[in-house]
Amino acid sequence: MLRKSRWTMFTLLFAFVMVMSACGNNKNSGSSASPSTEASPSASATTPAASSSAAAPSEGAVDTSKEVKLKMIFVGPKPVDYDIVFAEINKKLKEKINATLEGEFLDWSDWAQKYPLKLAADENFDLIYSANWAGYNDQALKGGFLELTDDMLAKYMPQTWAAMPKVSWEQSKVNGKLYMVPQNRGESVEKLILYREDLRKKYSLPEINSPEAYATYLKTIAEKEKGVVPFTPETGDWKFHNLDRVLLKQQNEWNMFDLDMPFAFKLTDEKGQVFNVYDTPEFKDLLVYYKDLADHNAWSKNVLNSKNDHQADFKAGKTASITHNNGTLGSLMALMRQENSPYEVALADINQGKKKSVAIATQNGTSIHATSKNPERALMLVDLMQNDKELHDLMMYGISGVHYEPVGDDKYKALDKNPNFTGFSNWDFNSPLNRDNEAFPQEASNLVKSWEAGVYHYPLETFVFDNSKVKTEIANVGNVMLRYGIPLEYGLVKDIDKGLADLNKQLKAAGIDKIQAELQAQIDAFLAKQ
């Protein structure tokens, strides 16, 4: 009797569950449709069900007679002076496109959990900050963002359409479809080395302009400067050594699709032949180089568990070199100079004259929510934010005279209240109108300029890998890289040959060949179309 009643209970229960969820579903679709009655007739035609091409009626100017309220999700904390600045922004927006903007902010501490939930729960918003590092491809494939057609872009954001380089649009496509208005300003993704110039001089070491010179510097510090760790990596889930971008990618003029997979191709290779990085002689040479450094105590033996903030360590004089991108290192240098740090610091480019890749457009961007009721007005807003000097300045730097002071046309000086309107993801509006901080070190700016001049254009620049067919293999390969690759690269495995063989054996088992075949097939198809 007991068993029987338990089963009855269960069947009842599941029936209940199904009914409840069915109700829920209906209510949900009902509620997402009903509020759109407020919107103008043209707007209601663009609900996601309707095809996006229908969203761009080509006749006449855009009708903005109906006032709309737009909501955008940013990543980062709500700025202290949000009310003041957004009031100002809305005054201008109301004038120009009869719309106002409300921001919702996902704190840095929990955006990673909340971002996908906002989309999964289909909450009510129109625009959302998107980026490759915030899972742009994945969210787009899951249907979180509205597809943007050329017609829509040309009609609703003519200025951006004219100003944005074609490469950027192409790079932002997922499976040939566009879901993002990328930033319109290249951000250098290459990494640099920041080191202690005073220590180099103290031991009269040669200028750090090659991997060998850098190794000499690290070894000398390890030997002679007690209490200073020669190199400290950035903590995180990196699947490669922190120096690989400099010593593997840039040094060999390769490009890697992303640093979660061990695939690269030569920049100059017209055919786009993909290879497994771990299988190359270059990688093996690098392992010897790393092992030698590790054996000379160039980094902590427990480097994989260290939670030290490498920038804080560098500033405190506890470590003698770190790597990061130009912006971060330049800003750290500026800060140390401002605080009259006793240490003399300098940037090193140990890959001088090597070919540089173009910045990735999807580093920052704006996407339209798939169920936005006002996609046209949302696109118009992005158009203004990137191209209207007044609105751009307001969104990026706050109020002139309060948060910043303009210096010429392309620089600004941060005022005391600057921290009250910064630190959130307004970078998707980066554009040629951006201003630079005037305190930023000149040598860092110069380096960027020289890199920009050295950008090499190659056929696969706009290729984007669709990994949906090999997700399982990618998950497993990533796991193997962390488990077998990383210890090897930090010199923690005694026998390099054996370690490398183990790594490649595990990668095979994890299905690396399947990813490589899929990747190559997509590349071949991509190149054939060009």
Added chain:
Amino acid sequence: MSATELNVDKSFAKASGVRNTDRKIFAVIGYGSLTIMALLCLLPFLLVVSSSLTSEHKIVTEGYQFIPTDFSVEAYSILFKYPKEMVQAYLVTIGVTIGGTLLGLFLTSMTSYALSRRDFKWRNGFSFFFFFTTLFSGGLVPWYLLIVNYLHMKDTVLALIVPLVLNVFYIIVMKSFLGGIPEAIVESAKIDGAGDFRIYAQLILPLSKPALATIGLFLALAYWNDWYNALLFVSHEKLMPLQYYLYKMLGNMDGMRKAMMGAGAVVTTALPTESLKMAMTVVATGPILLAYPFVQRYFVQGLTIGAVKG
């Protein structure tokens, strides 16, 4: 209440007068092990407190300190930078903790009581019904959808209280405690004509003070330490509980600094991340440590059921 405790101690004392050696050996083992265990637990916490009062530079260069050689209250001054918000966060946490614990205690004990009655034939079925939920769960997405889209609890105090109000673990532990109460008590009350609810409210509850204190403590700790529900369901500043407020503050300051630097801005205020982590622990733990001794008396005294039985 302390009279019972005294009684127990006295009766033991009398016995120990007869045979002394075993008591002495036991006392040595007892005092020795407890002191060692307590020190092992106390020292790391002292390290936390002391590090929270040490300058960041000292921690970065020399590690955590047992004695703050380079004294600094910077971490605390950052945490209390917005005192009004901090007080508000404390108030939310205290309110939610008290309200949630009382409600939870009532519901838990009532549920457990029904499950503990041996003459309730369906009790195993219901126990299984509850326990099953600890094994299988639908994951975050459906749960989030339910609470936000269907129950509309987002940004309400309910979202902070309701998800934690019942816990199968507490129900079953409580049930096992209540199962230890002799059935004769219930039987005799029944003969006196008392209903089941009255037996629970007037007879069982007073008899299960240690159990209630234990589960009450666990509930209170769960509410006090909760930040996850706030993370998911609260965006309104007025509703932010302490733990989430601290968690968010640290994450934001660090994230903001990194983001600004990445964008090439010069960030002048370096964050004492290490000492802040420690100060957060102290700030979040302090009040509950102060309150703990008041609950403790229910665990350190004996209970004479026989007295009630008669």
Added chain:
Amino acid sequence: MNRSGFWHDLKKYKIFLLMLAPAVIFYLLFAYIPMAGIIIAFKRYDYAGGIFGSAWNGWDNFRFFFDSGNAWQVTRNTALYNIAFIAVNNALQIFAAILLFEVGGKWFRKIIQSSLFLPYFISWVVVGAIAYNLLNYDIGTVNVMLRGLGLEPVDIYNTPAYWPFLLVLVSAWKGLGYGTVMYLAAITSIDTEMYEAAEIDGANIFQRILKVTIPNLYPTIIILVLLAVGNIFRGDFGMFYNMVGNNGVLFSSTDVIDTFVFRSLITSNDIGMSAAAGVFQSVLGFATIMAVNYAVRRYDKDRALF
């Protein structure tokens, strides 16, 4: 039983059912209804389709786990660690609770009890940081002391063999206060008449503990162990991740299902795949607890969970 029997029971248990009603509704609403989301594990989730409308993809979401070649190792690690935690933690907690009950004056007990609770309040992030500070090879306190004594330093973070002991120790340390409270409450609930009877029978204190205290704790011990057994295939992510981090050198002896799945899904962050891992853990846990509960039922009906 016939129908009238059911209605009869319903009437008879009216009060009990009413007392259970709030909890039953709570779990229906917050546990059983969302449980429908388990089907996400068998779907290729997309936003337009949601939970019910997305396309089915069979066992695809499970492949990342079973094809990895590590499934057996991490599953075994998870179970073994949890068994060790259950055994060591409960033994220590019972030991501490008995001592606390028997020894010392009011103030001594209060101070000790409060101290034992302190580790509970230190988050795993901070515990991980303190552990690194104490144990790292270069400047860790332990190694500084060893060097000071002229001994060889130990490279704990590159030696997997230390970790099972270390993790069991840390887990015991952090849970000591919490569990002790529970056992202490159980001990204080023991009728003091039983102690007096034992004293009169001439039992010394060790005998009294063995013959009276511990047998009276059996129900509590069994219940706590049973409750823990259901979760034997769930690793304590906060602990493992903050203690071990992404140090691949240690994974052979420290990787549990939760950390493995976390690392696998950092990049793809796939809802379906993480749901699949959860279902795997649930099914194993379910089978284990049913078997163990059945065994306990055969031994003593009243001691079982259900």
